[in-house]
Amino acid sequence: ENRYRIVISCPDQPGIVAAVSEFLYKQKANIMESNQYTTDPDGGSFFLRIEFECQRESDTHQLEEDFQSIAAHFQMDWQLVRVRDLKKLAVFVSKELHCLQEILWEYQSGNLMADLAVIVSNHEDARDLAEAYGIPFHHIPANKDIRQEAERQQLSVLKQYQIDTVILARYMQILTPAFLENYKNKIINIHHSFLPAFIGAKPYERAFERGVKLIGATSHYVTSDLDEGPIIEQDIHRVNHKDKAADLKRVGRLVERSVLMRAMKWHVDDRVIVFGNKTIIF
Amino acid sequence: ENRYRIVISCPDQPGIVAAVSEFLYKQKANIMESNQYTTDPDGGSFFLRIEFECQRESDTHQLEEDFQSIAAHFQMDWQLVRVRDLKKLAVFVSKELHCLQEILWEYQSGNLMADLAVIVSNHEDARDLAEAYGIPFHHIPANKDIRQEAERQQLSVLKQYQIDTVILARYMQILTPAFLENYKNKIINIHHSFLPAFIGAKPYERAFERGVKLIGATSHYVTSDLDEGPIIEQDIHRVNHKDKAADLKRVGRLVERSVLMRAMKWHVDDRVIVFGNKTIIF
Amino acid sequence: ENRYRIVISCPDQPGIVAAVSEFLYKQKANIMESNQYTTDPDGGSFFLRIEFECQRESDTHQLEEDFQSIAAHFQMDWQLVRVRDLKKLAVFVSKELHCLQEILWEYQSGNLMADLAVIVSNHEDARDLAEAYGIPFHHIPANKDIRQEAERQQLSVLKQYQIDTVILARYMQILTPAFLENYKNKIINIHHSFLPAFIGAKPYERAFERGVKLIGATSHYVTSDLDEGPIIEQDIHRVNHKDKAADLKRVGRLVERSVLMRAMKWHVDDRVIVFGNKTIIF
Amino acid sequence: ENRYRIVISCPDQPGIVAAVSEFLYKQKANIMESNQYTTDPDGGSFFLRIEFECQRESDTHQLEEDFQSIAAHFQMDWQLVRVRDLKKLAVFVSKELHCLQEILWEYQSGNLMADLAVIVSNHEDARDLAEAYGIPFHHIPANKDIRQEAERQQLSVLKQYQIDTVILARYMQILTPAFLENYKNKIINIHHSFLPAFIGAKPYERAFERGVKLIGATSHYVTSDLDEGPIIEQDIHRVNHKDKAADLKRVGRLVERSVLMRAMKWHVDDRVIVFGNKTIIF
Incomplete structure (x- = not known):
């Protein structure tokens, strides 16, 4: 299946969730589960894990490439994992x-x-x-x-x-x-x-x-x-x-x-x- | 303080988080805490609770009014609560x-x-x-x-x-x-x-x-x-x-x-x- | 080893522990562990479990026979188990x-x-x-x-x-x-x-x-x-x-x-x- | 009521429980609860706590005096407490x-x-x-x-x-x-x-x-x-x-x-x- 997880750490600032969820929406992805945490919304660290399913056949590298500009903008330390690629x-x-x-x-x-x-x-x-x-x-x-x-x-x-x-x-x-x-x-x-x-x-x-x-x-x-x-x-x-x-x-x-x-x-x-x-x- | 909670239940479909987080971003709100859950991303029920802080002085009624169109679009059962208004x-x-x-x-x-x-x-x-x-x-x-x-x-x-x-x-x-x-x-x-x-x-x-x-x-x-x-x-x-x-x-x-x-x-x-x-x- | 358990249920009355412990003392038994409970010392039911070790070579049947008169006196429902005889x-x-x-x-x-x-x-x-x-x-x-x-x-x-x-x-x-x-x-x-x-x-x-x-x-x-x-x-x-x-x-x-x-x-x-x-x- | 607790620590050896329970039996005491523990029946330390009720009016000092010889025999560190004498x-x-x-x-x-x-x-x-x-x-x-x-x-x-x-x-x-x-x-x-x-x-x-x-x-x-x-x-x-x-x-x-x-x-x-x-x- 086309199931993925994206795990993100970055400095907190307004707009992160908006940008990531907009990105997923455009990918026609269903969000299965989403968790987030901030140590402090004012200058702290922000963490996000989303498990999502793409409705169409997707390509991990393409997804990564598409996400790159968002990641760069928010200085994200991030990782995209295809669920079926087991550790x-x-x-x-x-x-x-x-x-x-x-x-x-x-x-x-x-x-x-x-x-x-x-x-x-x-x-x-x-x-x-x-x-x-x-x-x-x-x-x-x-x-x-x-x-x-x-x-x-x-x-x-x-x-x-x-x-x-x-x-x-x-x-x-x-x-x-x-x-x-x-x-x-x-x-x-x-x-x-x-x-x-x-x-x-x-x-x-x-x-x-x-x-x-x-x-x-x-x-x-x-x-x-x-x-x-x-x-x-x-x-x-x-x-x-x-x-x-x-x-x-x-x-x-x-x-x-x-x-x-x-x-x-x-x-x-x-x-x-x-x-x-x-x-x-x- | 200008701290709020919004609690939402609605039929799950793509785009809900994108719409809500875009809305909050435009309000210049800091998300303090956000939790979501779906019984099934494919036709199930979706639940969201976000605690956020508006950076500028805000008006509860105005916020509610502004949110109305998103709520209507996604058929939301929702509630906006100002944190300082104690139950x-x-x-x-x-x-x-x-x-x-x-x-x-x-x-x-x-x-x-x-x-x-x-x-x-x-x-x-x-x-x-x-x-x-x-x-x-x-x-x-x-x-x-x-x-x-x-x-x-x-x-x-x-x-x-x-x-x-x-x-x-x-x-x-x-x-x-x-x-x-x-x-x-x-x-x-x-x-x-x-x-x-x-x-x-x-x-x-x-x-x-x-x-x-x-x-x-x-x-x-x-x-x-x-x-x-x-x-x-x-x-x-x-x-x-x-x-x-x-x-x-x-x-x-x-x-x-x-x-x-x-x-x-x-x-x-x-x-x-x-x-x-x-x-x-x- | 000569390790045994005796498990007893009987109507509670004074003297039960005295009689059982006197019996074990005469057998030169070391008490390893002993637990007792009464639902009510005045007419209730009494329960006792003692794990003991005989210092000399002993015979289970002989022990049982020796204990018989105490058991009868206190109307005991009892059982003597040699620990090495596994269930x-x-x-x-x-x-x-x-x-x-x-x-x-x-x-x-x-x-x-x-x-x-x-x-x-x-x-x-x-x-x-x-x-x-x-x-x-x-x-x-x-x-x-x-x-x-x-x-x-x-x-x-x-x-x-x-x-x-x-x-x-x-x-x-x-x-x-x-x-x-x-x-x-x-x-x-x-x-x-x-x-x-x-x-x-x-x-x-x-x-x-x-x-x-x-x-x-x-x-x-x-x-x-x-x-x-x-x-x-x-x-x-x-x-x-x-x-x-x-x-x-x-x-x-x-x-x-x-x-x-x-x-x-x-x-x-x-x-x-x-x-x-x-x-x-x- | 005539309710007491006796708490005993002493070197373990055969006969302790027999002696104490015999003593209580002679005092016409009902044992309400009894707990014991030994670190090692062969030369370890033995601990006993018995809560009992005397059927007749009893005198704490008399009880203590009567118990003295047993305590001495087994080198007990012991304490008799009348339950109604609250700490x-x-x-x-x-x-x-x-x-x-x-x-x-x-x-x-x-x-x-x-x-x-x-x-x-x-x-x-x-x-x-x-x-x-x-x-x-x-x-x-x-x-x-x-x-x-x-x-x-x-x-x-x-x-x-x-x-x-x-x-x-x-x-x-x-x-x-x-x-x-x-x-x-x-x-x-x-x-x-x-x-x-x-x-x-x-x-x-x-x-x-x-x-x-x-x-x-x-x-x-x-x-x-x-x-x-x-x-x-x-x-x-x-x-x-x-x-x-x-x-x-x-x-x-x-x-x-x-x-x-x-x-x-x-x-x-x-x-x-x-x-x-x-x-x-x-």
């Missing part, structure tokens, strides 16, 4: 497979509108699962001593599969700034705590030590500041004094699964706009 | 005062952008509270034997205070269709269950009997079908086998308070559009 | 497999302390999944015209695998009272609504029609009154006006999965006591 | 009154089983509210320059009213270790974040800066480590990119109110046991 995802995973399992189910059920192209791991644990779902699996050893070599191989795999977005589904290795540069705001991590509480290693153990009454999970874009990137989604689950660290882990896995899935779905549907160190979710 | 509210209450108390706090704290004009009750219990907050209180006896006379007096009070919206804050009397006709989609009730479960009387007792694990509350517009009107907001709280009916009531009061307040705030901010027997919340 | 489960499923998938995943992860002995379905859809996890799969056609024959075969399979508990993981057939008699308070269903709202068929469609703001799921023991059995667990998820019936279904599946899993785990750990038409959850 | 509370408040309002409302509604004896503030803002509910109000100026003098006066007021427990209902001053020493595990604070995130000042502003998707509140016992004391209760509320810091504050107040109330109710009902830096909630 290509790579999932990085380590030994804990619950997030990967959830992703595979939702993918297979048709609830994740993306192309799950490849699974990469520094362990062999996920191979069977990947193969059961017919997804290519690449084992690339990685640890802090061989980081450069590992990342070289990973980037090569990402290139081979033309990957748009990398999902760190409990991948326990740190990525270097050099690696991150290739996928700015396109690497999604799931951190097993309610950030900014328990940044870093062993959050469940530390949550247990602190005696919290709720545990959480946070999905965020990865930046070179550990666990400090823009938050996409968070959620929590209630625990109590009877729960040991192992219980927090078990309950936490359920929260991790659902938080990561929601973040992924919003991302692949182009519903997440990064603004500074925050996200706007449309 | 006038009447709160009807019986003997349970927790919802009224919450309303008064939020009102006094400046979190309810409305004019709480009068409190009406068929009992004297709320008089002290009303007077402590300086709100006129009218005691109008009411029960099923004197319903007509009661409603005659109530309508007279509503007229006297030029009331826009009636809040039934645990007012335990049924209102007649004749009364409701005067305030279509402008009477908000809080029902102490998760509708459609436990329609009618004594929902907490019945929830206790049924052994539910969650109790809820529902705020909805009142129609002549008891507890069947369009739902604005719902929420729940977890309970367990130790909770007696009295405990459910006590916990439930907290849920009722927050659910009714959210529904009221959305209503007075013109964020609720009734469509058939459902609501769209912007 | 044998059968999962009945139809065409929707999300609950089964969750069960298999939790089972494989070691989070479900039971013996998942067999999967039964009136369709072939679940066969691959069952086989991937190495669980025997029996296809038994069932519909309302061949109910008796179907149940005869099902009971034969349940007997063959010595099944303790049947899980209806979105099994869309009604079971006859004759079938239910064999598994009183041992058949767990997941209903895809927040009971008692939307009893019966097509709850998501009806939730959509009603315009609810939360959708739910309910796990309960099956009785001959449709969807009226003792509720074990319920939960909800927030939805909004943008969600179509298909969206409610998709979100609802996540709620169903987690609600059924919690109910199952509590059941296999003997944490659920049925009292009248309600449950006590320890 | 005397002082509420410390500053300029934000929402928590105080909630406390007063619940107190007046009979939902807080305590004696709200006095309200203390370093400002005059709460005076009218205190007086409207008939609670003595003491204005004691306090800031970091006059901390010692302020605390001297505060302690004098606490002594005058024989205060058991101090509630810091958004009291924005730090208390010195010398002050805290007088009320170990008896000063309850509400912190306006999901601890350990956003320890210290201006948590809502920092939550806004970080772009979190949930905001929280934490009620805890105050220790000399700022915001590091044992957590009693926490809860959260969902926010989104449209919420400014002021919105987080407004929503947060609702969370603060309910979290503090739950913590207070559990505390006055002797349901909270402090163990190390954690709490057990019965």
Whole structure:
């Protein structure tokens, strides 16, 4: 179908919506969904996401070209996406497979509108699962001593599969700034705590030590500041004094699964706009 | 300030947003917030709420007149509201005062952008509270034997205070269709269950009997079908086998308070559009 | 290990805890966890669940025999379970497999302390999944015209695998009272609504029609009154006006999965006591 | 009535429950509610809370004396409380009154089983509210320059009213270790974040800066480590990119109110046991 999304960020000023909607009207486009937000109509930043359907056969490049003058006029940072052109995802995973399992189910059920192209791991644990779902699996050893070599191989795999977005589904290795540069705001991590509480290693153990009454999970874009990137989604689950660290882990896995899935779905549907160190979710 | 809201419902078709945003652009209006929804871009119903600020001194009637031709062209059901013209509210209450108390706090704290004009009750219990907050209180006896006379007096009070919206804050009397006709989609009730479960009387007792694990509350517009009107907001709280009916009531009061307040705030901010027997919340 | 659970229901009266704890003390048992509840200490019903570990090698039959006189004295309805003797489960499923998938995943992860002995379905859809996890799969056609024959075969399979508990993981057939008699308070269903709202068929469609703001799921023991059995667990998820019936279904599946899993785990750990038409959850 | 609570902490070993329940049985006591927890039956710590009713007129001192030998045998840290002897509370408040309002409302509604004896503030803002509910109000100026003098006066007021427990209902001053020493595990604070995130000042502003998707509140016992004391209760509320810091504050107040109330109710009902830096909630 001729379904598109246009996602726009620009300095706010009067006339933006008028110009964009006039443009779409002239294209004979039906607006399916439209969301907008301004940090401040007087000199702030403006964000717009419109999902629309062209009634006639249309050409993405032609649309882009036609829109160019509006974009230039309003100094837009913008992107036009044809809905049927699915994002290509790579999932990085380590030994804990619950997030990967959830992703595979939702993918297979048709609830994740993306192309799950490849699974990469520094362990062999996920191979069977990947193969059961017919997804290519690449084992690339990685640890802090061989980081450069590992990342070289990973980037090569990402290139081979033309990957748009990398999902760190409990991948326990740190990525270097050099690696991150290739996928700015396109690497999604799931951190097993309610950030900014328990940044870093062993959050469940530390949550247990602190005696919290709720545990959480946070999905965020990865930046070179550990666990400090823009938050996409968070959620929590209630625990109590009877729960040991192992219980927090078990309950936490359920929260991790659902938080990561929601973040992924919003991302692949182009519903997440990064603004500074925050996200706007449309 | 020159801040307005326009709320529109009309048959969906291409060009609506273009026309409205062009109109606002010509008025030199800053769009503060805009939300839209369509049940189906192909022949469905379209809903739009825009909050905007005119940069120059503007006149509500002039704006309405100018907008008239667009409205007519798209067969719009629409309303223009100047934000500083607060809705006038009447709160009807019986003997349970927790919802009224919450309303008064939020009102006094400046979190309810409305004019709480009068409190009406068929009992004297709320008089002290009303007077402590300086709100006129009218005691109008009411029960099923004197319903007509009661409603005659109530309508007279509503007229006297030029009331826009009636809040039934645990007012335990049924209102007649004749009364409701005067305030279509402008009477908000809080029902102490998760509708459609436990329609009618004594929902907490019945929830206790049924052994539910969650109790809820529902705020909805009142129609002549008891507890069947369009739902604005719902929420729940977890309970367990130790909770007696009295405990459910006590916990439930907290849920009722927050659910009714959210529904009221959305209503007075013109964020609720009734469509058939459902609501769209912007 | 020598770990046991004793679960007791009896008329409340002074001395019960003293007698049971004295008994366990004489057995040199360590109490791992103990929960009790009384509907009314003065003539009500008393419930007790104790998990304990015998320090010496013990014999279940000997323990039961020794406890007999206490049980008789207090008119106890009681059960002693050796923790390592796992309950044998059968999962009945139809065409929707999300609950089964969750069960298999939790089972494989070691989070479900039971013996998942067999999967039964009136369709072939679940066969691959069952086989991937190495669980025997029996296809038994069932519909309302061949109910008796179907149940005869099902009971034969349940007997063959010595099944303790049947899980209806979105099994869309009604079971006859004759079938239910064999598994009183041992058949767990997941209903895809927040009971008692939307009893019966097509709850998501009806939730959509009603315009609810939360959708739910309910796990309960099956009785001959449709969807009226003792509720074990319920939960909800927030939805909004943008969600179509298909969206409610998709979100609802996540709620169903987690609600059924919690109910199952509590059941296999003997944490659920049925009292009248309600449950006590320890 | 002759209703009591006994709350016990001691090293775990076999025979504790047998001894205590035997004792209660001999006192002809009905057990209303009993909760227990062990960190580890093999050498861990054991906790027990029993609420019971003596059938005959009993004498608290006699009960305590009778229990003394059991307590000594098991090295118990224990406390016997007659339920009708309500705890005397002082509420410390500053300029934000929402928590105080909630406390007063619940107190007046009979939902807080305590004696709200006095309200203390370093400002005059709460005076009218205190007086409207008939609670003595003491204005004691306090800031970091006059901390010692302020605390001297505060302690004098606490002594005058024989205060058991101090509630810091958004009291924005730090208390010195010398002050805290007088009320170990008896000063309850509400912190306006999901601890350990956003320890210290201006948590809502920092939550806004970080772009979190949930905001929280934490009620805890105050220790000399700022915001590091044992957590009693926490809860959260969902926010989104449209919420400014002021919105987080407004929503947060609702969370603060309910979290503090739950913590207070559990505390006055002797349901909270402090163990190390954690709490057990019965």
